[in-house]
Amino acid sequence: MADVEEKVITALHDHDTFLDSSELIINMGPQHPATHGVYRVRLHLDGEKVLGAESYIGYLHRGVEKLGEHGDYRHYGPILDRMDYVASVSNNLGYCEAVEKLLGVQIPPRAQYLRVILTELQRIASHLVWLGTHAMDIGAMTIFLYCFREREKILNIFEKYFGARLTTNSFRIGGLQFDTYDGFEAECLDFCNDFPRRIAEYEQILSDNRIWIGRTRGIGILKAEDAIALGVTGPVLRGSGVKFDIRKAFPYECYADLDFDIPIGEMGDTYDRYLVRNEEMRQSRRIVMQAIEKLPDGPIMGKVTKVIRPPAGEVYHAIEAPKGELGFFVVSDGTTTPYRTRIRPPSFVNLQALPPMVRGQLVADVVAIIGTIDIVLGEIDR
Amino acid sequence: MPDEIKKDQPESKPPAPDSAKPAATPPPAGHAPGHPSVSEKKLATKAAAAASTPWTSPLVEEIKKRFQGSVIESHTMVGQNVIILETPSLIEVCKFVRENEIMPCDYLVDVTAVDYPSREKRFDVVYVLHSFKMNERVRLKIYVADNETIPSVTAIWPTANWLEREVFDMFGIKFSGHPDLKRILLPEGWKGHPLRKDYHLQQMDDEWVKANLNIETGQ
Numbered sequence: 001m002a003d004v005e006e007k008v009i010t011a012l013h014d015h016d017t018f019l020d021s022s023e024l025i026i027n028m029g030p031q032h033p034a035t036h037g038v039y040r041v042r043l044h045l046d047g048e049k050v051l052g053a054e055s056y057i058g059y060l061h062r063g064v065e066k067l068g069e070h071g072d073y074r075h076y077g078p079i080l081d082r083m084d085y086v087a088s089v090s091n092n093l094g095y096c097e098a099v100e101k102l103l104g105v106q107i108p109p110r111a112q113y114l115r116v117i118l119t120e121l122q123r124i125a126s127h128l129v130w131l132g133t134h135a136m137d138i139g140a141m142t143i144f145l146y147c148f149r150e151r152e153k154i155l156n157i158f159e160k161y162f163g164a165r166l167t168t169n170s171f172r173i174g175g176l177q178f179d180t181y182d183g184f185e186a187e188c189l190d191f192c193n194d195f196p197r198r199i200a201e202y203e204q205i206l207s208d209n210r211i212w213i214g215r216t217r218g219i220g221i222l223k224a225e226d227a228i229a230l231g232v233t234g235p236v237l238r239g240s241g242v243k244f245d246i247r248k249a250f251p252y253e254c255y256a257d258l259d260f261d262i263p264i265g266e267m268g269d270t271y272d273r274y275l276v277r278n279e280e281m282r283q284s285r286r287i288v289m290q291a292i293e294k295l296p297d298g299p300i301m302g303k304v305t306k307v308i309r310p311p312a313g314e315v316y317h318a319i320e321a322p323k324g325e326l327g328f329f330v331v332s333d334g335t336t337t338p339y340r341t342r343i344r345p346p347s348f349v350n351l352q353a354l355p356p357m358v359r360g361q362l363v364a365d366v367v368a369i370i371g372t373i374d375i376v377l378g379e380i381d382r
Numbered sequence: 383m384p385d386e387i388k389k390d391q392p393e394s395k396p397p398a399p400d401s402a403k404p405a406a407t408p409p410p411a412g413h414a415p416g417h418p419s420v421s422e423k424k425l426a427t428k429a430a431a432a433a434s435t436p437w438t439s440p441l442v443e444e445i446k447k448r449f450q451g452s453v454i455e456s457h458t459m460v461g462q463n464v465i466i467l468e469t470p471s472l473i474e475v476c477k478f479v480r481e482n483e484i485m486p487c488d489y490l491v492d493v494t495a496v497d498y499p500s501r502e503k504r505f506d507v508v509y510v511l512h513s514f515k516m517n518e519r520v521r522l523k524i525y526v527a528d529n530e531t532i533p534s535v536t537a538i539w540p541t542a543n544w545l546e547r548e549v550f551d552m553f554g555i556k557f558s559g560h561p562d563l564k565r566i567l568l569p570e571g572w573k574g575h576p577l578r579k580d581y582h583l584q585q586m587d588d589e590w591v592k593a594n595l596n597i598e599t600g601q
Contacts, residue, residue, distance in 0.1 A: 057566065057567065058567035061568065063576060063583075065577060066576055066577060070583050102460060228489055228514070229488075229541070230540055230541055231490055231491070231539065231540075231541030242514075244514065250517075313434070313459050314459065314496075315459070315460045315462065316462060316510050316519075318491070325491065327492055327510070329492065329494055329508065331496050340496045340497075342492070344491065344492040344494075344510075349541060352540075382567070
């Protein structure tokens with residue numbers, strides 16, 4: 001009897017049978033609904049468990065940095081709209097400020113406040129897209145429709161103001177192109193007054209939901225020291241408990257005059273990042289309300305020459321975009337064309353944290369972790 | 383909508399005549415013929431703002447003391463501090479900058495390069511660093527020649543992994559000691575490095591396009 005058993009066991013070892021678990025490699029993407037764009041991740045699996053992951057990006061590369069070297073300083077704005085296309089206002093803000101810094105121009109207070117109002121509304125809109133899609137990836141369908149309902153209100157304001165809903169462009173070097181339309185303030189306030197009730201709704205659906213907690217609590221943990229070493233920024237860094245926000249660290253525009261808090265997480269898991277982004281939406285709403293209350297009258301365009309010709313030099317300027325630190329490194333050689341326009345996209349750097357976050361998790365959690373990093377491929381690939 | 387289009391037009395028209403005029407007039411008065419006095423004043427202040435002034439700090443002093451001859455120059459430009467280093471001392475200095483007590487830069491913000499083809503050492507490689515302790519930033523810069531291999535800082539800041547890969551992809555600068563140095567945005571096997579100044583805007587690797595996409599050209 002023992003002989004037979006031994007024979008069976010050796011037979012099983014000799015031939016690869018179902019008892020052997022060998023490493024399986026699967027490709028997720030580039031066309032996959034949960035990768036939020038054309039992004040491919042190669043997963044090494046042992047059954048359901050993820051042993052490792054490699055990212056492949058560049059499917060959406062359009063040479064945005066190269067294009068910047070081939071036009072007037074002002075021609076670059078509309079190209080930048082197409083980077084992080086769910087937060088195009090932030091992209092423009094970063095670039096305009098970098099060039100303004102190089103030029104040494106001050107922009108009028110009214111333009112500063114309007115810029116802040118618009119970028120904070122955009123932050124809310126961007127986080128709403130994140131929450132909706134992230135929740136849908138995990139299986140909560142309703143929340144997606146709720147989030148897009150509120151985002152629609154913001155986009156309606158944008159449509160009236162910018163004339164566009166997605167690729168918005170009104171920020172100019174030195175100020176703004178358009179002043180507000182009649183009823184802009186009232187519409188923003190309408191939204192702000194209604195919004196807390198809506199966030200409460202999302203939290204009612206998700207925060208105490210057993211499935212949501214099961215899918216996010218303890219998933220994709222990123223410790224504070226790892227987060228810093230990997231250079232992640234934005235809600236991902238703050239979710240890990242590091243209190244760092246460019247708006248506080250290096251205040252730009254009129255953020256120094258506005259009162260807001262930086263929420264941070266404790267564990268650095270997917271649930272914490274969810275709480276952080278929710279709180280950020282509340283804080284953004286607070287900023288919008290304060291900015292509207294303080295909104296001064298006056299010109300919206302500073303004294304800038306018609307031809308933008310910054311003195312030779314270089315500048316690195318960063319802003320807090322919805323996804324993290326969005327930096328622009330602009331080098332001028334004293335002509336009307338930028339010599340070099342480097343973009344430091346937050347998603348690009350944050351995505352590097354994916355492999356350490358998915359290691360040891362289950363395949364299904366990879367979807368949750370990609371969602372929680374909040375990537376936009378237009379910005380990663382540029 | 384129509385309102386905005388109307389507003390857009392006068393804004394976008396002027397550049398052509400404006401940029402044509404300065405060429406005819408002497409350079410100092412070359413800007414914005416609309417209000418010359420204002421713009422001239424502005425120009426003067428601007429030039430001063432972008433000028434780099436020598437900068438020193440305890441950190442720079444300490445680097446100079448510890449690593450003799452490592453610092454070429456340190457200056458402030460538009461309120462931002464830059465230290466220009468000799469390439470051989472890069473790793474030693476980076477380790478020190480990461481771990482020192484004065485201003486420990488634990489967060490590597492960005493690694494990038496700028497191409498100046500006319501220079502003997504044609505590339506600037508720039509490291510933007512942030513110190514959480516001091517809430518301050520500093521830029522390190524080295525000059526790199528074509529085909530020169532520079533040491534990778536991935537062992538000091540893991541963030542550098544993708545950032546250096548991007549510099550390699552776009553400029554062809556090689557990093558020694560990098561765990562996985564290959565193209566990141568462009569496909570493997572692509573010829574050329576697009577962000578070099580001698581790479582034309584419309585240039586592409588037609589061979590690669592033909593072989594992989596079955597079309598004559600991507601243009």
